[in-house]
Amino acid sequence: xxxxxxxxxxxxxxPLLERFDRELGRLAHEVYGLDTYANQIExxxxxxxxxxxxSVGLPIYYHHWSFGKQFVATEQTYRRGQMGLAYEIVINSxxxxxxLMEENSLPMQALVIAHACYGHNSFFKGNYLFRTWTxxxxxxDYLVFARKYIAECEERYGYDEVELxxxxxxxxxxxxxxxxxxxxxxxxxxxxxxxxxxxxxIQSQINDLWRTLPPAAEHDESRxxxxxxxxxxxxxxxxxxxxxxxxxxxxxxxVRIVRRIGQYFYPQRQTQVMNEGWACVTGDTLIVxxxxxxxxxxxxxxxxxxxxxxxxxxxxxxxHPSKPRVRLRTRHGYKLHGGADHRILVKGRWVELQDLKVxxxxxxxxxxGVFAANEAVIDYDLKVRPRVAEVCRRHGVSxxxxxxxxxxxxxxxxxxGTRVRLQECHDEWTAACADPDLPWSLLGPxxxxxxxxxxxxxxxxxxxxxxxxxxxxxxxVNLTSQDxxxxxxxxxxxxxxxxxxxxxxxxxxxxxxxxxxxxxARLFKQTFQIATGWGAAGRKHVPEIxxxxxxxxxxxxxxxxxxxxxxxxxxxxxxxxxSKSRDLLEVEQLLLLNLGIVCSLRPQKDGTHRLTITGEDxxxxxxxxxxxxxxxxxxxxxxxxxxxxxxxxxDLTTIEAIxxxxxxxxxxxxxxxxxxxxxxFIKHNCFWHYSLMNHLYDDGLVSDGFMIEFLQSHTSVxxxxxxxxxxxxxxxxxxxxxxMMRDIRRICESPTDEDRYxxxxxxxxxWIKVLDFxxxxxxxxxxxxxFLSPNLMREFRLFAITDDDLEEYLEVKAIHExxxxxxxxxxxxxxxxxGTREPNIQVYNVDRRGDRSLTLRHFAHQRRPLGDxxxxxxxxxxxxxxxxxxLETVDDQGRVELIGEV
Numbered sequence: 044x045x046x047x048x049x050x051x052x053x054x055x056x057x058p059l060l061e062r063f064d065r066e067l068g069r070l071a072h073e074v075y076g077l078d079t080y081a082n083q084i085e086x087x088x089x090x091x092x093x094x095x096x097x098s099v100g101l102p103i104y105y106h107h108w109s110f111g112k113q114f115v116a117t118e119q120t121y122r123r124g125q126m127g128l129a130y131e132i133v134i135n136s137x138x139x140x141x142x143l144m145e146e147n148s149l150p151m152q153a154l155v156i157a158h159a160c161y162g163h164n165s166f167f168k169g170n171y172l173f174r175t176w177t178x179x180x181x182x183x184d185y186l187v188f189a190r191k192y193i194a195e196c197e198e199r200y201g202y203d204e205v206e207l208x209x210x211x212x213x214x215x216x217x218x219x220x221x222x223x224x225x226x227x228x229x230x231x232x233x234x235x236x237x238x239x240x241x242x243x244x245i246q247s248q249i250n251d252l253w254r255t256l257p258p259a260a261e262h263d264e265s266r267x268x269x270x271x272x273x274x275x276x277x278x279x280x281x282x283x284x285x286x287x288x289x290x291x292x293x294x295x296x297x298v299r300i301v302r303r304i305g306q307y308f309y310p311q312r313q314t315q316v317m318n319e320g321w322a323c324v325t326g327d328t329l330i331v332x333x334x335x336x337x338x339x340x341x342x343x344x345x346x347x348x349x350x351x352x353x354x355x356x357x358x359x360x361x362x363h364p365s366k367p368r369v370r371l372r373t374r375h376g377y378k379l380h381g382g383a384d385h386r387i388l389v390k391g392r393w394v395e396l397q398d399l400k401v402x403x404x405x406x407x408x409x410x411x412g413v414f415a416a417n418e419a420v421i422d423y424d425l426k427v428r429p430r431v432a433e434v435c436r437r438h439g440v441s442x443x444x445x446x447x448x449x450x451x452x453x454x455x456x457x458x459x460g461t462r463v464r465l466q467e468c469h470d471e472w473t474a475a476c477a478d479p480d481l482p483w484s485l486l487g488p489x490x491x492x493x494x495x496x497x498x499x500x501x502x503x504x505x506x507x508x509x510x511x512x513x514x515x516x517x518x519x520v521n522l523t524s525q526d527x528x529x530x531x532x533x534x535x536x537x538x539x540x541x542x543x544x545x546x547x548x549x550x551x552x553x554x555x556x557x558x559x560x561x562x563x564a565r566l567f568k569q570t571f572q573i574a575t576g577w578g579a580a581g582r583k584h585v586p587e588i589x590x591x592x593x594x595x596x597x598x599x600x601x602x603x604x605x606x607x608x609x610x611x612x613x614x615x616x617x618x619x620x621x622s623k624s625r626d627l628l629e630v631e632q633l634l635l636l637n638l639g640i641v642c643s644l645r646p647q648k649d650g651t652h653r654l655t656i657t658g659e660d661x662x663x664x665x666x667x668x669x670x671x672x673x674x675x676x677x678x679x680x681x682x683x684x685x686x687x688x689x690x691x692x693x694d695l696t697t698i699e700a701i702x703x704x705x706x707x708x709x710x711x712x713x714x715x716x717x718x719x720x721x722x723x724f725i726k727h728n729c730f731w732h733y734s735l736m737n738h739l740y741d742d743g744l745v746s747d748g749f750m751i752e753f754l755q756s757h758t759s760v761x762x763x764x765x766x767x768x769x770x771x772x773x774x775x776x777x778x779x780x781x782x783m784m785r786d787i788r789r790i791c792e793s794p795t796d797e798d799r800y801x802x803x804x805x806x807x808x809x810w811i812k813v814l815d816f817x818x819x820x821x822x823x824x825x826x827x828x829x830f831l832s833p834n835l836m837r838e839f840r841l842f843a844i845t846d847d848d849l850e851e852y853l854e855v856k857a858i859h860e861x862x863x864x865x866x867x868x869x870x871x872x873x874x875x876x877x878g879t880r881e882p883n884i885q886v887y888n889v890d891r892r893g894d895r896s897l898t899l900r901h902f903a904h905q906r907r908p909l910g911d912x913x914x915x916x917x918x919x920x921x922x923x924x925x926x927x928x929x930l931e932t933v934d935d936q937g938r939v940e941l942i943g944e945v
Contacts, residue, residue, distance in 0.1 A: 049744050055149040060084065063153045067161055070738050076811055077165040081138040084160065086145050133159035136183050139167065150749045157735040169819045189300045196293050208294055211919035212301035218279040218884060275885035275900065279920070280305070282886045288895060289925035298923070324381040325368065326709055329633055332357075335415040335591035336633065339709040351413075357711050366708050369396035373696040375407065376632060376644025376654075382708045401701055407694040410637030414594040418497035421588070423488040425565045428475050438468040445469070490562050492542025498588055500599035501536045504671070506571055507603020508533055510583055510627070515567045515575050518559060525553040526672055529606055537563075574624075583624040585631060597634055602668050604631070609670075611678040616686070618656040618664050618679070625652045638667045641694060710751065763839065774839070774871065776823075783826070786835045787813055797833060801864075828872040833864045843870045848906060882909055887931070896927035901942070903934055909942070917945040 049062055064084065071077040134140040141159040143152050197205045276282045280302040284295050326340025333350045341347070347357055367383040379387070383397040389405050399405075435442045440461065448457070448465045457465065488494055495502065505522075508529065509515065513522040522533045534545040537558055545558045567573045574582040589600045609620040622628050625646070632644050632654060640663045642656040656664050662683055670676045739745045763778035790798045791810035799806045805813045817826060836859065843857035843866055857866035887900040897920070901909060913930060921928045929944040 047743055048746055050149065051746055053148045053150065053748075055147070055152045057086075059149060060086075060143075060152055060156070064156055064160065066739060066744060067153070067157050067735050070735050071157075071161040071165070074738065075734065076815065077161055078168055079139065079161055079164040080136075080168050082156075082160040082164065083138040083140045084143060084156065085140065086143045088145055091142075133163045137168075139164040150745075153739075153745075153749075154736060161735060166818060169815070185303065189304070192300065193297060196297065200293065205297070207922065208297055209301065211922045212280065212298055214916065214919040215280055215923075216301060216305040217881060218277075270888045271891055272886065272889070275887050277883075277885050278302075279884065279886060279899070283920075283923045286889070287924050290923065324379070324385065324708060326707065328380065328709075329590070329630070331410060331413050331637055333413060333416065335419075336630075336637070337590070339711075343709040343711055364707050365705055367397075368704050368706055368708065369399075370700075370702040370704065371396065371399065371698055372700040373405065374643070374699050375641070375696040376629070377407065377696065378629070383703075385708075399698060399701065401698055403698045404695050405698065407636070407641050407696050409639045409641065409694060412594060412638060414597060414637070415591050416593060418499060418596060419588045419592050420497055421495060421566075422570050423494060423566070425488060425562070425569050427565070428478070429472075431472060434468055434472045434475070438464045438471070440464050440468055488562055488566070491560070493540065495540050498592060498596060500595045502540050503589060503592065503596040504599040504603035505533055505536050506567075506573070506586060506589070507600040507605075508607050509567065509573055509603075510585075510600075511604045511607030511609075511622070513573075513607075514579065515564050515573045518561045518564055520558045520560070520564055520567050522556045523550070523553055524556075524607065527554070528672055530554055530556045532671060580623040583622065583627040585627060585634070590630070590634075594638075598638070598668050601631060601634060602671060605668065606671050606675065609675075611675065611682055616657065616661070616682060618661055620654040621647075621651050622654075623651050628652050628654045635664075638663070640664055640667065766840070773874070779827075779839075782835055782838070783830055784814060786832055787817070787830060789834075790832065795834075801832060802830075824872040824874075828868055831868045831871065833859070836864055836867055841867050841871065843867050882907075884930070894927060895925075896929060897924045899928065899930045900939075901930060901932040903932055906935065908932075913943045914945070917943050921945045 050059055143155050280298055284298040324339050326338060328339045329336040330339055330342055369383050370380040372378050381396055384395050386395050432442050435445050445468055508522055512524055524530055533556055538544055543558050543560050543563055545556045547554050547556045568575055572586045605620055608622055612619055628644050632642055635642055640660045642654050644654050646652050665679050740750050763775045788810040790802055790806055791808050791813055794806035845854040845856045857863035883902045884899055888898040890896045917928050917930060930942055931939050932942050933939050
């Protein structure tokens with residue numbers, strides 16, 4: 044990579060923005076062939092961004108109370124830290140206007156330029172929907188005209204009258220668009236000229252239409268069945284604008300303004316998929332990897348390049364010496380400690396830790412059972428307390444001199460340099476004597492009859508038993524229990540693994556099984572990290588060697604601990620594990636979660652901590668871990684047999700406490716998904732901006748740190764929650780669009796036989812030309828129907844379910860097979876068809892000779908009923924029409940039913 048970086052700073056300036064715009068424009072136009080409007084980049088404050096939010100992103104808009112209400116609500120939420128703001132807003136205009144928020148860092152400003160000024164811009168200019176339905180060169184002029192005209196109406200007719208009219212027009216805006224006819228271009232000069240002509244002409248026509256109608260009594264019965272309009276009208280606002288009997292000319296013009304602006308947004312509602320096409324935690328945070336649970340600090344400092352839980356490889360490592368941090372604790376006892384700007388997945392969206400508050404609900408992310416593949420090697424390099432002669436030799440003093448100095452340090456006359464060495468020698472010897480983990484014994488591992496090379500399940504289970512019901516001192520390893528079954532397994536395993544026999548003796552109501560071996564005791568203390576000494580019960584923890592062991596070894600360790608410190612509740616519906624050490628239970632809680640078992644961890648009044656497994660997770664515990672003790676195993680089975688069904692519970696937990704501090708954090712990036720799981724939280728670690736920014740990196744114009752910040756934003760947008768997540772609400776259009784465009788590139792560059800079968804016209808072709816063709820000629824549903832590949836359906840794990848209200852059961856309609864792929868593609872495409880997403884309501888009839896009532900008809904799609912908003916919608920139409928309005932619905936059999944009238 045070259046070293047011609049544009050800058051190594053994260054602070055932006057206008058010259059730097061100009062440089063990035065030039066470089067991105069060069070890549071967009073010369074390398075990728077994008078055709079764009081000229082760009083107009085404006086940097087605005089957060090308050091101005093909130094103002095743009097409230098006016099749906101338009102740079103100029105008329106006044107309305109709803110915009111002010113939205114501004115106040117957004118500002119208050121933002122100031123309280125309960126939401127963030129978008130990095131940009133882009134306007135479909137010529138020149139294309141892009142707003143950059145001044146609080147952005149330089150990488151975010153560059154991302155916005157790539158995303159908005161070249162990604163969105165090229166789509167606005169090239170896609171047929173935008174070319175057909177919008178006039179980018181006229182929209183700003185038209186907005187100026189609309190704002191001025193409505194302001195004049197407010198002065199002339201009163202604010203209340205204008206606001207009531209706008210309320211009704213806004214409520215019907217989605218029913219004020221033409222889907223099949225191209226509107227005339229928007230132009231301020233043309234609109235001003237034609238507006239004056241329309242006022243006189245339309246009103247005269249309306250007056251003549253209603254004035255010349257004969258009275259109702261004179262109607263010919265043979266003509267009573269004639270319907271007007273002759274064809275149903277889908278554009279309700281247009282029909283009202285042209286035909287409402289009582290509207291004044293100024294009211295008709297406002298209806299037209301709202302309708303034309305609604306038409307401007309129509310293409311954007313149909314191109315969500317096509318138009319949009321990392322993490323910092325404290326060092327002790329455990330990360331699930333393919334080599335076991337690993338602290339984040341170790342992962343970064345060792346530059347670990349294995350895979351995390353989602354199967355993707357770690358590719359970059361970073362650390363920050365000091366940063367504002369947030370510590371969360373949930374009702375279930377799960378904790379997370381990370382940078383304040385670190386994001387976790389909450390209800391399908393990425394939320395910074397600093398934006399969360401007590402009472403917020405987050406999801407518990409069950410593990411996928413990712414553990415190390417191989418048994419961990421046992422380290423026999425055991426340390427002992429050094430002899431005084433060894434310490435003296437290392438510091439260059441004699442043993443006799445050191446002994447004299449210890450006894451008469453104040454009076455012994457020695458050189459200054461020697462005095463320093465004596466003090467250093469004394470400090471090391473004193474520390475060695477004070478360390479209880481360093482024994483005096485000179486025996487080594489070779490004194491053991493047998494030495495297993497790796498930690499297997501049986502020895503891991505013994506470690507679990509000793510952790511829960513045993514102790515270790517300088518010369519022995521002991522297990523205390525009243526269950527001979529447990530003691531026999533302990534004694535047999537120790538002899539089988541190390542060739543050392545244990546002796547058993549009774550002690551009141553239990554037995555002590557003790558192995559007298561100083562070497563084995565050192566192995567348990569140093570390599571297996573079993574806590575020793577006074578207060579060891581509160582200092583117990585899961586041995587590091589267990590964290591880096593395969594599934595079977597982890598399960599065995601947990602089984603050993605549950606056999607000693609665990610039980611079945613009196614009512615038989617809970618599995619409980621008790622310990623004085625919260626650190627021990629916290630890590631075991633994560634190990635259980637990695638096995639797919641959710642549990643809660645709560646402190647008790649007696650100073651202990653209790654880990655509780657309930658519900659269907661008791662069944663998972665029985666399948667994954669269970670007990671060795673027969674009576675506990677039977678009690679667990681009895682508990683499961685007594686349960687007829689388990690209540691289905693959401694894997695959700697509430698934030699109970701939030702603390703703030705400052706300190707070091709560790710970052711790393713994960714290829715492809717840029718997300719990983721730790722402490723039960725998913726951490727956050729579109730096509731053209733992704734391609735442009737990576738091209739800048741490949742050309743050596745931006746640094747690693749620059750790209751990491753870019754990826755932080757990019758990956759939060761394109762994450763797709765799984766279908767069984769509580770916050771799942773459908774396919775993320777940004778994730779789907781980005782994945783489809785990358786898949787098209789793959790099909791063109793590296794096609795498989797399957798790709799050649801499904802896409803013979805593009806497999807092996809020029810991906811830039813294919814994407815340009817797709818961008819210009821498709822909207823969401825047709826793009827999906829044409830280009831969604833079987834490979835991507837498998838990657839997204841798509842399947843189709845038919846939910847028919849007339850059928851008793853759900854039907855799996857399509858799976859991963861040839862016919863299933865076609866059905867899946869069509870079903871997904873249908874979800875992006877506005878005709879199926881929005882109710883089809885049309886003007887059906889007007890009683891011109893009677894009470895001037897207006898009849899609307901709703902044509903139900905797949906028997907979907909209208910919601911509770913029908914009365915409110917009818918009131919708005921009544922306000923505009925001026926007479927009775929009724930709404931009928933037509934089912935799939937052609938039956939008509941009246942569902943509302945005002």
